Amino acid sequence: MNLFKSYILPRLLQWVLVIFVGVTITFIIPRLMPTDPVEQTLQRISSNTTTDPRAIQELKSALEDMYGLQGSPVQQYFAFWSRLARGDMGPSLGAFPTPVTTILRNALPWTVGLLLSSTLISWLLGIFLGTLAGYYHRQVWSQVLDKVLITIYPIPYAILALVLVILFQYYLPIFPMVGGATGQPSLSWDYIQSIFMHSFLPALSLVIISVAFRFIMARVLAITQLSSDHVTYAEAAGLPRRKIIFGYVMANTMLPQITDLALSIGAMFEGALITEVIFSYPGIGYQLYTAIMQADFNLILGVTLFSIVGIATAALLIDLLYPLFDPRVRYR
Amino acid sequence: MTVVRDLFKYSPAFRAGAILLIIMLVVAALSFFSPYAPDDRRVVPMNKPPSLQYILGTTSLGQDVFWLLTFTVRNSLIIAGLAVLIGRTIAVILGSVSGYLGGNADRALSGFADVFIVIPRLPLLILISFIFKGNLTFLQLGLLLGLLDWAWPSKRYRAQLLSLREEEFTQTAVFSGMGTLKVILREHLPFLIPFTLADAVSGFLWAIGMEITLAILGLSDLTTPTIGTMIFWANYYQAMLARKFWWLGAPIVASILIVLGFYLLSASLSEYLDPRTRLKRLSVARE
Numbered sequence: 001m002n003l004f005k006s007y008i009l010p011r012l013l014q015w016v017l018v019i020f021v022g023v024t025i026t027f028i029i030p031r032l033m034p035t036d037p038v039e040q041t042l043q044r045i046s047s048n049t050t051t052d053p054r055a056i057q058e059l060k061s062a063l064e065d066m067y068g069l070q071g072s073p074v075q076q077y078f079a080f081w082s083r084l085a086r087g088d089m090g091p092s093l094g095a096f097p098t099p100v101t102t103i104l105r106n107a108l109p110w111t112v113g114l115l116l117s118s119t120l121i122s123w124l125l126g127i128f129l130g131t132l133a134g135y136y137h138r139q140v141w142s143q144v145l146d147k148v149l150i151t152i153y154p155i156p157y158a159i160l161a162l163v164l165v166i167l168f169q170y171y172l173p174i175f176p177m178v179g180g181a182t183g184q185p186s187l188s189w190d191y192i193q194s195i196f197m198h199s200f201l202p203a204l205s206l207v208i209i210s211v212a213f214r215f216i217m218a219r220v221l222a223i224t225q226l227s228s229d230h231v232t233y234a235e236a237a238g239l240p241r242r243k244i245i246f247g248y249v250m251a252n253t254m255l256p257q258i259t260d261l262a263l264s265i266g267a268m269f270e271g272a273l274i275t276e277v278i279f280s281y282p283g284i285g286y287q288l289y290t291a292i293m294q295a296d297f298n299l300i301l302g303v304t305l306f307s308i309v310g311i312a313t314a315a316l317l318i319d320l321l322y323p324l325f326d327p328r329v330r331y332r
Numbered sequence: 333m334t335v336v337r338d339l340f341k342y343s344p345a346f347r348a349g350a351i352l353l354i355i356m357l358v359v360a361a362l363s364f365f366s367p368y369a370p371d372d373r374r375v376v377p378m379n380k381p382p383s384l385q386y387i388l389g390t391t392s393l394g395q396d397v398f399w400l401l402t403f404t405v406r407n408s409l410i411i412a413g414l415a416v417l418i419g420r421t422i423a424v425i426l427g428s429v430s431g432y433l434g435g436n437a438d439r440a441l442s443g444f445a446d447v448f449i450v451i452p453r454l455p456l457l458i459l460i461s462f463i464f465k466g467n468l469t470f471l472q473l474g475l476l477l478g479l480l481d482w483a484w485p486s487k488r489y490r491a492q493l494l495s496l497r498e499e500e501f502t503q504t505a506v507f508s509g510m511g512t513l514k515v516i517l518r519e520h521l522p523f524l525i526p527f528t529l530a531d532a533v534s535g536f537l538w539a540i541g542m543e544i545t546l547a548i549l550g551l552s553d554l555t556t557p558t559i560g561t562m563i564f565w566a567n568y569y570q571a572m573l574a575r576k577f578w579w580l581g582a583p584i585v586a587s588i589l590i591v592l593g594f595y596l597l598s599a600s601l602s603e604y605l606d607p608r609t610r611l612k613r614l615s616v617a618r619e
Binding site for chain 2: 157274
């Protein structure tokens with residue numbers, strides 16, 4: 001109960017607040033712009049195709065309804081929320097009349113799979129390597145690895161993805177460059193293998209940059225642990241080295257790493273968006289790119305709203321896991 | 333000045349970072365001596381690989397890659413610089429108000445910043461620049477990036493100020509009759525400057541990355557040469573498929589050299605100032 005009041009409740013409130021502010025901003029932005037999104041989209045659609053006038057009229061009212069352009073701003077605002085609460089973001093304009101939610105639902109597994117696997121791999125690998133490198137920080141390999149990863153760390157996601165494309169499309173064409181998988185979805189070995197092959201490079205580009213950051217952080221944290229009393233005593237007591245590194249040094253660096261994971265999940269997600277575009281990987285980011293190409297305002301709005309809610313929820317979940325790892329919070 | 337000389341002498345990271353940045357600044361400055369205007373096309377033979385006459389080759393649009401690169405580097409640096417300036421001004425103001433006033437104003441402001449830290453900014457940026465489509469000049473883009481990059485730094489300034497306020501020398505200064513403004517300028521600023529530098533660099537890296545991302549998506553003003561738009565056009569004319577790697581490679585290498593230069597500079601500077609800030613700086617930079 002105490003835990004709930006002092007730890008969980010503030011985080012839940014924060015979550016509600018983030019979603020409230022995020023949705024409100026998304027509501028306000030299009031209304032501050034000099035152009036009218038409804039007219040703009042209608043023009044684009046009617047200039048491209050020969051749609052009959054009735055369908056356009058229908059689309060217009062659907063659009064006005066979606067952007068909630070009917071009624072006073074306050075009414076519009078509440079209409080916007082009630083639509084969202086029903087999970088209704090209107091039809092996609094590029095793939096009319098498929099609902100935006102359907103497109104997002106189809107794209108979501110790819111993005112979540114990519115993000116989950118690369119976050120997990122980079123987090124574990126970075127902490128493991130970083131702790132080892134911190135423990136042996138005077139060794140040459142540790143310093144070389146540190147230098148290499150410090151060089152990689154500041155490179156933007158888009159640039160690294162492009163470099164991988166150049167390398168693996170022309171010099172070492174082992175991996176397929178487009179799409180998420182080949183063949184019919186099934187549990188066969190071939191299909192699973194094709195998913196792995198397709199996701200390898202996009203995941204690799206995310207993993208490389210995130211590992212670099214995890215590693216640098218874990219190494220510095222481990223070095224500060226080395227001078228602490230408990231490590232000195234453990235060394236003096238002659239505990240096995242494996243136990244010292246993992247039980248004493250690494251265990252004590254986990255907490256800041258978990259806090260930081262919650263903060264960096266947004267940056268990872270943004271990286272995944274652009275990575276998907278560059279590798280034509282069929283997740284949310286790629287849908288977003290198609291939406292931009294087809295001037296599909298509804299889908300862009302849908303992705304924006306969805307990512308705000310998604311990132312806030314992911315950060316909340318990581319925050320809620322924190323007490324499991326930190327006895328000081330659990331027993332407070 | 334002696335600090336700079338010492339760092340240059342004893343810190344390889346500082347030396348490398350400074351040299352990289354000086355090279356990139358020279359490249360940017362060369363844009364003023366370019367024989368072509370930034371939007372000149374079909375002025376040189378197309379698709380020539382690097383040679384003595386065209387050091388970095390030419391594009392399918394008949395531009396000289398080297399001279400085009402000087403403009404892109406200059407404009408990208410201007411965009412990122414503007415974003416850092418605006419973002420940090422907002423952050424410093426909000427952070428200081430929060431840190432020095434305390435109480436309800438502090439609670440409201442830092443709660444507001446907390447919320448903005450979680451909201452993903454790339455989708456918002458995409459939404460805004462999509463509505464502006466193509467009409468967002470590169471200066472406006474810098475402004476926009478700056479307006480979105482204040483939440484995390486303002487929280488860090490606040491934390492920094494709160495710890496400074498508790499220091500003994502602050503009490504001494506206050507009790508000896510120094511005004512608040514004087515305390516801030518004379519006693520606290522020397523501590524805030526190195527912190528600001530490291531923080532500005534992380535903002536710089538973010539802005540450079542976002543500019544490239546937006547341009548690859550085709551959402552910025554594609555007629556202005558920036559690192560991002562140069563990559564966009566190279567992709568648009570399928571530079572990779574046609575194996576014209578010099579066209580795509582030049583902006584990629586330039587962007588890596590710029591971010592690396594800035595990062596090494598800030599890393600060595602912070603390490604020189606205080607090894608313990610290294611961790612804190614990292615968590616700022618990742619943001």
